[in-house]
Amino acid sequence: xxxxxxxxxxxxxxxxxxxxxxxxxxxxxxxxxxxxxxxxxxxxxxxxxxxxxxxxxxxxxxxxxxxxxxxxxxxxxxxxxxxxxxxxxxxxxxxxxxxxxxxxxxxxxxxxxxxxxxxxxxxxxxxxxxxxxxxxxxxxxxxxxxxxxxxxxxxxxxxxxxxxxxxxxxxxxxxxxxxxxxxxxxxxxxxxxxxxxxxxxxxxxxxxxxxxxxxxxxxxxxxxxxxxxxxxxxxxxxxxxxx
Amino acid sequence: xxxxxxxxxxxxxxxxxxxxxxxxxxxxxxxxxxxxxxxxxxxxxxxxxxxxxxxxxxxxxxxxxxxxxxxxxxxxxxxxxxxxxxxxxxxxxxxxxxxxxxxxxxxxxxxxxxxxxxxxxxxxxxxxxxxxxxxxxxxxxxxxxxxxxxxxxxxxxxxxxxxxxxxxxxxxxxxxxxxxxxxxxxxxxxxxxxxxxxxxxxxxxxxxxxxxxxxxxxxxxxxxxxxxxxxxxxxxxxxxxxx
Numbered sequence: 237x238x239x240x241x242x243x244x245x246x247x248x249x250x251x252x253x254x255x256x257x258x259x260x261x262x263x264x265x266x267x268x269x270x271x272x273x274x275x276x277x278x279x280x281x282x283x284x285x286x287x288x289x290x291x292x293x294x295x296x297x298x299x300x301x302x303x304x305x306x307x308x309x310x311x312x313x314x315x316x317x318x319x320x321x322x323x324x325x326x327x328x329x330x331x332x333x334x335x336x337x338x339x340x341x342x343x344x345x346x347x348x349x350x351x352x353x354x355x356x357x358x359x360x361x362x363x364x365x366x367x368x369x370x371x372x373x374x375x376x377x378x379x380x381x382x383x384x385x386x387x388x389x390x391x392x393x394x395x396x397x398x399x400x401x402x403x404x405x406x407x408x409x410x411x412x413x414x415x416x417x418x419x420x421x422x423x424x425x426x427x428x429x430x431x432x433x434x435x436x437x438x439x440x441x442x443x444x445x446x447x448x449x450x451x452x453x454x455x456x457x458x459x460x461x462x463x464x465x466x467x468x469x470x471x472x473x474x475x476x477x478x479x
Numbered sequence: 480x481x482x483x484x485x486x487x488x489x490x491x492x493x494x495x496x497x498x499x500x501x502x503x504x505x506x507x508x509x510x511x512x513x514x515x516x517x518x519x520x521x522x523x524x525x526x527x528x529x530x531x532x533x534x535x536x537x538x539x540x541x542x543x544x545x546x547x548x549x550x551x552x553x554x555x556x557x558x559x560x561x562x563x564x565x566x567x568x569x570x571x572x573x574x575x576x577x578x579x580x581x582x583x584x585x586x587x588x589x590x591x592x593x594x595x596x597x598x599x600x601x602x603x604x605x606x607x608x609x610x611x612x613x614x615x616x617x618x619x620x621x622x623x624x625x626x627x628x629x630x631x632x633x634x635x636x637x638x639x640x641x642x643x644x645x646x647x648x649x650x651x652x653x654x655x656x657x658x659x660x661x662x663x664x665x666x667x668x669x670x671x672x673x674x675x676x677x678x679x680x681x682x683x684x685x686x687x688x689x690x691x692x693x694x695x696x697x698x699x700x701x702x703x704x705x706x707x708x709x710x711x712x713x714x715x716x717x718x719x720x721x722x
Contacts, residue, residue, distance in 0.1 A: 348591065352707045352709075352710060355703050355706065355707060355710075356703075356706065356707075356710060357701070358701045358702050358703040359697075359699040359701050359703040359705075359706050360699055360700065360701055361699070361700040361701035362701070363701075382707070384703065384704070384705070385703075385704075386701075386702065386703045389701070389702045419721050454602075454717065455721065456602040456603055456604070457603065457604040458600070458601040458602050458603055458604035458605070458606075458629075458632070459601050459629065459632045460598050460599075460601040460602040460627065460628075460629045461627070461628075462602075462627070463598065463599065463602050463713065464595045464598060464599075464625070464709065464713075466595075466707065466709065466710055467595060467598075467599060467709055467710055467712075467713035468713075469710075470706065470707075470710035470711075470713055470714050471713050471714055471717045474697065474714045474717070474718075475717075478662050478698065
């Protein structure tokens with residue numbers, strides 16, 4: 237049985253301050269919850285809607301609690317609550333593997349964009365995403381939802397971009413509105429880092445000065461001033477991986 | 480002065496049924512409003528927040544009304560309301576130019592994705608987006624916001640994809656999870672159409688049967704099962720335009 241206090245506690249995890257206080261976050265949807273379990277994340281609770289047939293391919297019985305539709309909607313971040321909502325312990329990555337490719341994000345503010353980019357990393361087999369201190373919380377429910385389960389497989393490190401990337405030996409590319417054409421760049425032969433800036437302000441000029449990346453651009457010809465940060469990341473990663 | 484009834488009326492335009500009833504929709508943000516004015520859309524009202532310096536480079540004085548911060552937030556779709564919200568008349572495109580490229584969307588349900596795709600079209604100079612009858616309303620405030628003003632420049636036609644695209648003479652490509660590699664396709668030499676399916680169900684099999692498009696895929700190697708519809712559209716359009 238799910239007490240009112242427990243529902244309040246879980247619902248509070250929609251807010252960053254409570255995620256940080258309790259070291260927990262929410263994952264919605266049977267498929268996404270299963271991905272986290274498969275990848276060895278620790279579920280403190282899995283709440284499933286009564287009368288819905290929700291099954292997991294793992295030993296999770298000890299933490300499964302059933303709840304009414306009304307209770308599910310009290311905890312859910314979505315208009316149509318999922319049939320399963322789980323509470324997992326957050327993980328704080330300490331360091332990245334500098335021999336492997338990285339997507340690095342400077343002050344991204346949109347939680348959906350962050351999630352979309354984590355999903356792109358997973359699609360192309362880039363296992364690590366570095367986010368600046370001021371980037372939106374990676375455990376935001378909208379971010380987790382936008383990753384469609386990819387969050388469970390990708391290492392996300394929050395830290396100082398200059399300190400973390402200075403020892404990186406591969407090419408560092410930066411998405412810039414007026415950079416060099418990505419279509420004329422040879423495909424990197426080793427691990428690379430792609431640096432993406434905020435939706436409204438681009439990449440911090442100090443960061444560009446200190447990391448001295450290769451500035452790259454996507455060529456357009458229409459009226460739009462820019463592309464969505466997630467879309468730009470997808471196009472550039474596709475060019476860096478496939479040439 | 481803005482009456483309470485007027486505020487109610489404008490706020491109702493956040494809902495599809497009232498947009499359809501009144502033939503009007505909302506645009507938020509000074510820059511986006513200016514784009515619509517520049518492109519010749521008819522503004523029935525432009526509400527600007529009092530004590531904010533909001534100016535337009537056009538003759539719009541007749542329709543400008545000032546409002547308090549509280550009134551702005553009553554009309555706004557966002558947590559932080561814009562300094563300008565305008566009411567424009569909807570336009571219903573009747574036909575597309577079949578000699579020019581088209582992005583066609585089958586049953587897209589996410590308003591943000593639709594907006595992102597309209598912004599991609601504008602970036603690459605593709606002037607027309609065809610959406611199936613069941614695609615989310617193109618005048619949804621989240622769609623309009625995600626286009627970042629590009630909506631004002633792109634022709635969006637809602638209609639039957641088979642009927643509209645059957646006379647199209649250029650190549651029709653369809654984004655399919657297990658299609659042919661986009662990297663091995665030659666760049667189309669003439670106008671093309673790119674067909675994108677719904678986020679959860681892909682493209683309707685009947686549509687594929689009737690239009691017989693060239694099935695194309697983006698090659699991944701990680702764990703994600705798919706890419707976000709907007710990201711996939713960006714990558715495929717980039718390959719079709721730049722090879």
